[in-house]
Amino acid sequence: MKIIAIDRQGKEHTLEGRDGWSVMEILRDGGLDIAAECGGACACATCHVYVNDGWFEKLPERSESEIDMLDMALAVEPNSRLSCQIICSDATDGIKVTVAPE
Amino acid sequence: MTAAAPIETDVAIIGAGPIGLFAVFELGLLDLKCHLVDILDRPGGQCTELYPEKPIYDIPGLPIVTGQELTNRLLEQVKPFDPQFHFGEMATALEKLADGRWKLTTDAGTQLIAPVVVVAAGAGSFVPKRPPVPGIETFENAGDGVGVHYAVRKMETFRGKNVLIAGGGDSALDWTINLAPLAKSLTLVHHRDGFRAAQHSVNQMRELEAAGKVKFHVASVKALHGDAGKLSGVTLAGADKSEWHHETDVFLPFFGLTIKLGPIAEFGINLHENLIPVDTARFESQTPGIFAIGDINTYTGKLKLILSGFHEAALMAQAAFHIARPNEKLRFQYTTSSSNLQKKLGVS
Numbered sequence: 001m002k003i004i005a006i007d008r009q010g011k012e013h014t015l016e017g018r019d020g021w022s023v024m025e026i027l028r029d030g031g032l033d034i035a036a037e038c039g040g041a042c043a044c045a046t047c048h049v050y051v052n053d054g055w056f057e058k059l060p061e062r063s064e065s066e067i068d069m070l071d072m073a074l075a076v077e078p079n080s081r082l083s084c085q086i087i088c089s090d091a092t093d094g095i096k097v098t099v100a101p102e
Numbered sequence: 103m104t105a106a107a108p109i110e111t112d113v114a115i116i117g118a119g120p121i122g123l124f125a126v127f128e129l130g131l132l133d134l135k136c137h138l139v140d141i142l143d144r145p146g147g148q149c150t151e152l153y154p155e156k157p158i159y160d161i162p163g164l165p166i167v168t169g170q171e172l173t174n175r176l177l178e179q180v181k182p183f184d185p186q187f188h189f190g191e192m193a194t195a196l197e198k199l200a201d202g203r204w205k206l207t208t209d210a211g212t213q214l215i216a217p218v219v220v221v222a223a224g225a226g227s228f229v230p231k232r233p234p235v236p237g238i239e240t241f242e243n244a245g246d247g248v249g250v251h252y253a254v255r256k257m258e259t260f261r262g263k264n265v266l267i268a269g270g271g272d273s274a275l276d277w278t279i280n281l282a283p284l285a286k287s288l289t290l291v292h293h294r295d296g297f298r299a300a301q302h303s304v305n306q307m308r309e310l311e312a313a314g315k316v317k318f319h320v321a322s323v324k325a326l327h328g329d330a331g332k333l334s335g336v337t338l339a340g341a342d343k344s345e346w347h348h349e350t351d352v353f354l355p356f357f358g359l360t361i362k363l364g365p366i367a368e369f370g371i372n373l374h375e376n377l378i379p380v381d382t383a384r385f386e387s388q389t390p391g392i393f394a395i396g397d398i399n400t401y402t403g404k405l406k407l408i409l410s411g412f413h414e415a416a417l418m419a420q421a422a423f424h425i426a427r428p429n430e431k432l433r434f435q436y437t438t439s440s441s442n443l444q445k446k447l448g449v450s
Contacts, residue, residue: 003270026287035360037148037152037359037360037361038148038152038153041152041153041156043152043156043361045154045358046360067294067298068298069294069298070293071269071270071292071294071297071298072231072269072271072298072357072358073294073357074231074232074234074357075233075234075322075324076293076294078341085185089198098255101234102234102360
């Protein structure tokens with residue numbers, strides 16, 4: 001399963017997703033510049049991404065705690081997600097995300 | 103700011119998170135006294151700033167403990183050693199003195215002189231998140247009551263001003279409520295028509311909005327306008343991408359804190375990708391007398407776990423003793439059997 005990730009410089013990376021892992025973990029281990037300060041606890045909003053190309057609607061809805069935490073993110077758009085809350089599966093194969101600005 | 107008299111101590115610790123606190127314990131067992139500097143206004147570091155209520159499950163012997171509880175327990179554990187805290191201060195400079203000791207200076211003018219410095223700074227300093235608006239930094243030091251500010255120090259400075267606040271958390275709402283009566287106008291913008299702030303604050307804001315004392319827009323700040331650091335207005339963009347000009351004297355973004363390495367990068371300590379390489383026998387940086395423990399250090403096999411930081415603190419203390427007390431012999435003792443240690447801990 002693939003994750004297409006666009007970094008802050010606009011460069012596209014194709015990363016191998018892993019079933020059950022969060023997108024944040026794949027981005028972090030793939031060497032993308034993503035702070036993920038709280039380590040995936042939905043407590044810091046520093047793994048903020050935009051979900052592109054229709055993928056936003058295909059994902060399960062954001063939880064209340066994720067919506068709340070996004071209030072602490074910068075430059076939030078309608079397709080904003082915290083990547084620690086997106087879990088890789090066959091259903092996310094090919095998902096396209098852009099790392100939000102710092 | 104007036105420089106207070108320098109404080110002499112055995113160990114100056116940068117960071118009062120769990121690892122900095124446990125270092126006080128391990129150093130205290132060896133009779134070394136500590137002063138700690140932390141930019142936050144309370145102990146606990148990431149544990150209390152990021153996840154005070156979230157449970158941690160991998161602290162040996164504590165099957166479940168929250169970040170706040172762990173901090174409270176560590177504070178209780180180090181109490182016998184009477185650590186001195188300098189909260190709300192950022193360590194800004196480190197210099198070596200002629201006698202071989204270090205002088206650590208903070209932005210509040212505190213000067214700590216010690217033979218040993220321990221960097222237990224996690225990922226660095228918690229600083230306000232800066233919105234990614236081009237040129238925002240040029241408006242940040244415009245002075246009281248004008249330009250961009252990330253905190254309100256004196257409410258009076260905003261009297262009679264056009265104030266724009268951005269954010270949806272408690273700080274954004276609290277300052278909206280508190281500054282609305284003073285300001286000439288107060289506008290709040292947030293990316294959604296909903297807030298993570300306390301419900302009573304949201305209710306109060308809605309009342310002010312209904313009374314025409316606060317304007318609220320679902321919008322974000324796209325650009326700042328002004329000359330020579332003097333803010334005159336911003337471009338706001340709504341949810342439908344429409345943009346409009348909004349005149350304001352002040353812009354207060356409240357998006358919480360993030361972590362930046364900060365001045366530690368300028369201390370002359372060897373860094374590798376913003377981490378301090380250490381040896382695993384002493385946890386000393388490549389500069390003798392400066393140690394690094396917890397998330398800030400790196401070595402082969404490093405795991406960023408609180409429990410690893412505790413181990414690092416124990417070994418660091420043994421090495422630090424020989425620097426702070428070069429003419430004394432270190433006596434390794436167990437707290438379970440040493441009446442001497444138990445006396446220090448106040449339990450016998």
